[in-house]
Amino acid sequence: MTTIRAAISQTTWTGDQPSMLDKHEQFARDAAAGGAQVICFQELFHGPYFGIVQDPKYYRFAEPADGPVVQRFAALARELGIVMVLPIYEEEHAGVYYNTAVLVDADGTVIGKYRKNHLPQVEKFWEKFYFRPGNLGYPVFDTSIGRIGMYICYDRHFPEGWRELGLAGADMVFNPNATKPGLSNRLWEIEQPAAAVANGYFVLAPNRVGREDNEFGDEAVDFYGRSQVVDPRGNYVGELGASDHEELLIRDLDLDLVRQMREDWQFYRDRRPDSYTVISKP
Numbered sequence: 001m002t003t004i005r006a007a008i009s010q011t012t013w014t015g016d017q018p019s020m021l022d023k024h025e026q027f028a029r030d031a032a033a034g035g036a037q038v039i040c041f042q043e044l045f046h047g048p049y050f051g052i053v054q055d056p057k058y059y060r061f062a063e064p065a066d067g068p069v070v071q072r073f074a075a076l077a078r079e080l081g082i083v084m085v086l087p088i089y090e091e092e093h094a095g096v097y098y099n100t101a102v103l104v105d106a107d108g109t110v111i112g113k114y115r116k117n118h119l120p121q122v123e124k125f126w127e128k129f130y131f132r133p134g135n136l137g138y139p140v141f142d143t144s145i146g147r148i149g150m151y152i153c154y155d156r157h158f159p160e161g162w163r164e165l166g167l168a169g170a171d172m173v174f175n176p177n178a179t180k181p182g183l184s185n186r187l188w189e190i191e192q193p194a195a196a197v198a199n200g201y202f203v204l205a206p207n208r209v210g211r212e213d214n215e216f217g218d219e220a221v222d223f224y225g226r227s228q229v230v231d232p233r234g235n236y237v238g239e240l241g242a243s244d245h246e247e248l249l250i251r252d253l254d255l256d257l258v259r260q261m262r263e264d265w266q267f268y269r270d271r272r273p274d275s276y277t278v279i280s281k282p
Contacts, residue, residue: 007031012210040085078108166199
């Protein structure tokens, strides 16, 4: 049996970036002390979720994918010997920004990145104001603990990307989020388990939690946490995260379940891409 220990964290905005980074460094240290071999933080972990407003001042949170935030946590990954998924606000160059997850291996090597492909532009989620759509496809990366794919928040509503990650051989997909109550509540319960079952891999989905009124006052929303880890059969691995306070979830993943699920249910064998004539059309 090949078992790895994984961690995901959920918290709210502290009010400033230095303390937010310190908080996540402590999450990583606590995860490593608990035996975790990989950790993923929430969407845009180093700042507030600024998509609830449209204000150019938040462009200043963006930095290169090899900038100070990633360098700091890559050094920490090397120190702790832990793989990290770092969801950041990426600046390719002035005026070109992406919602990005950077993957760092346990030796501190930056392996690659994923740029969020699907961007909402609805009330309190004004993401097209801040980001360009991703242009890197749906990469899967070999790491010291297995093959990792990444998907970000609103992406999860689109089954095509989940399938691309499965076809590329992902053992686990990390899906960092900033999700609030409303239309998404029921979807949050079913989308990750459905994706895990349909593709035969683990899904790990951290979400923000709490009200960021220290940044947005009356415009703030309540992120509901409930971070989750789902196995390839669609079962939750352990309890969901709390709905009202920060938490570090540490869960054991039996990677043998990936092969078992794919052998029990031959969804990849029985696909009919030759018959899917509309799905790839704009």
